[in-house]
Amino acid sequence: MVERRVILVLPAQDALIEPSMMRMTGGGRITNRVIGAPPRSDIDTSFTPIPLADAELIPGAGSLSPRAAQRFAVRATIDDDATMPSSTIGGVPVFSDPVIAHFPAHGCAAPIGTRADIETQLGVPSLAARRLDGSGVAVAVMDTGISRPHLAAQGVTAAIDPTLTWSPAGGAPGCYAPDHGTMCAYDALIAAPRATLLDYPILLSTSQGGSPAAGVLSDALQAYAHLVAVMQAPKRPFTSLVVTNSWGLYHASWDFPAGHSGRYVDNPNHPFNIIVGTLSRYRVDILFAAGNCGSGCPDPRCQGVVNHTIMGANAHPDVITVAGVTAKGRRAGFSSQGPGIPGMVYAKPDLACFTHYLGSRALGPGEPDTGTSAACPTAAGCVAAIRTRMPQTSLAPRDLTAALVADARKHNPSGWHRDLGYGIVRPLRTAARLGL
Structure with missing residues (x-):
């Protein structure tokens, strides 16, 4: 089984909102159980969840804040024995996290x-x-x-x-x-x-x-x-x-x-x-x-x-x-x-x-x-x-x-x-x- 680093996009929930709001105050770790994480995934709890805006939003729009965001990006590793992971795992979108x-x-x-x-x-x-x-x-x-x-x-x-x-x-x-x-x-x-x-x-x-x-x-x-x-x-x-x-x-x-x-x-x-x-x-x-x-x-x-x-x-x-x-x-x-x-x-x-x-x-x-x-x-x-x-x-x-x-x-x-x-x-x- 291959372990692969990816970025997952999960629906908003308190386990992600609360650490995201602590980004500028030295906190930001995920400390509570994340609901909806796909099977065979291990979320990096040290990675502060990131609220994702919709493409059409403008500065000041409420959903640019953690409280109003509908989805969050997190870093995770997944077990994957295929050449590449599926586009979704358990309904959760999977994105690449390549070396730069x-x-x-x-x-x-x-x-x-x-x-x-x-x-x-x-x-x-x-x-x-x-x-x-x-x-x-x-x-x-x-x-x-x-x-x-x-x-x-x-x-x-x-x-x-x-x-x-x-x-x-x-x-x-x-x-x-x-x-x-x-x-x-x-x-x-x-x-x-x-x-x-x-x-x-x-x-x-x-x-x-x-x-x-x-x-x-x-x-x-x-x-x-x-x-x-x-x-x-x-x-x-x-x-x-x-x-x-x-x-x-x-x-x-x-x-x-x-x-x-x-x-x-x-x-x-x-x-x-x-x-x-x-x-x-x-x-x-x-x-x-x-x-x-x-x-x-x-x-x-x-x-x-x-x-x-x-x-x-x-x-x-x-x-x-x-x-x-x-x-x-x-x-x-x-x-x-x-x-x-x-x-x-x-x-x-x-x-x-x-x-x-x-x-x-x-x-x-x-x-x-x-x-x-x-x-x-x-x-x-x-x-x-x-x-x-x-x-x-x-x-x-x-x-x-x-x-x-x-x-x-x-x-x-x-x-x-x-x-x-x-x-x-x-x-x-x-x-x-x-x-x-």
């Missing part, structure tokens, strides 16, 4: 450019002159954790809010080993040096043995539920929230097979894709890396596949999907190309930003900040800079995305192109468009 991994790129080329080159390309001095530096904006880094000492050693003063965080493996915000998450934090602060970082080390999953390279999707689901709760609070210590995600799946085989209703990569109804949409309806800017399966230098984990490799939330309609270009404005060979996987958004990536430059040194001396892993937080910093004086209450994320698209340096004058989407982000031009 970050998107650095090693060995494709020597570093191209430095932080100074990226600052010039993005117009950072001019953004600062316009008081667009990320002040009052929070940037949530969904990754392997941030090392504030390493950032300080690179001359970067990072503000980190230790009260707004969630971790699958413990640890103190800002005190993790310097690695991929520190790189992402550094890159986000290039254009928005005064933004406040929120440290979400989702890729340090205990389910993966604490690997710095991989986590599980259910931990990302838990982190997003935490951010939804933050946005539901009556008061927040920031004016806008930007979320940067430099991770995803390298190959669809990491997921349930095609046609399974519980699959993630091409399924808008998967719980994680649902919660991404929920968070976006609170006017949160969400950015995802396109991935590193581009023709030219695909990661070996892509297994030679270079088509339809932008998958899952990386191809979600409510996120900005970011491709990678060098400091010279050319597509990085590893950057995944569109279109997105069938079932999600076709015209992905949306925009491109800079990568493969010497910056944080978090991956080692002389190693570039690389992959679409670097492009995504670099773009997130641009969004945070604009949000300094254009908060989310004044301009919805989709409207800001439209402005960024209109102002991008075009790869294809006629519109979207599979390599770089609608072009390379130009935050200074967008700031001028918005009168900032």
Whole structure:
């Protein structure tokens, strides 16, 4: 008998509602018997149940709260002797909980450019002159954790809010080993040096043995539920929230097979894709890396596949999907190309930003900040800079995305192109468009 980790969606009940309401107060464990759990399943009682909204709901709607939600996502293991579990077990929907991994790129080329080159390309001095530096904006880094000492050693003063965080493996915000998450934090602060970082080390999953390279999707689901709760609070210590995600799946085989209703990569109804949409309806800017399966230098984990490799939330309609270009404005060979996987958004990536430059040194001396892993937080910093004086209450994320698209340096004058989407982000031009 095979034991498989999955996400189950169960009907609302006190055993799930009560721990869900304790999410922000340090509780959240399931302590009472769950009614309706399918046979051969073992629910992870340490996993705080997550209320799932209906797709049409808007911020403030009652069913976004645990008390009014009709269904909850929980993590479980099931005994399964088949190749894949049934779509439902005992009438309970079963969804995949695949491994997720970050998107650095090693060995494709020597570093191209430095932080100074990226600052010039993005117009950072001019953004600062316009008081667009990320002040009052929070940037949530969904990754392997941030090392504030390493950032300080690179001359970067990072503000980190230790009260707004969630971790699958413990640890103190800002005190993790310097690695991929520190790189992402550094890159986000290039254009928005005064933004406040929120440290979400989702890729340090205990389910993966604490690997710095991989986590599980259910931990990302838990982190997003935490951010939804933050946005539901009556008061927040920031004016806008930007979320940067430099991770995803390298190959669809990491997921349930095609046609399974519980699959993630091409399924808008998967719980994680649902919660991404929920968070976006609170006017949160969400950015995802396109991935590193581009023709030219695909990661070996892509297994030679270079088509339809932008998958899952990386191809979600409510996120900005970011491709990678060098400091010279050319597509990085590893950057995944569109279109997105069938079932999600076709015209992905949306925009491109800079990568493969010497910056944080978090991956080692002389190693570039690389992959679409670097492009995504670099773009997130641009969004945070604009949000300094254009908060989310004044301009919805989709409207800001439209402005960024209109102002991008075009790869294809006629519109979207599979390599770089609608072009390379130009935050200074967008700031001028918005009168900032």
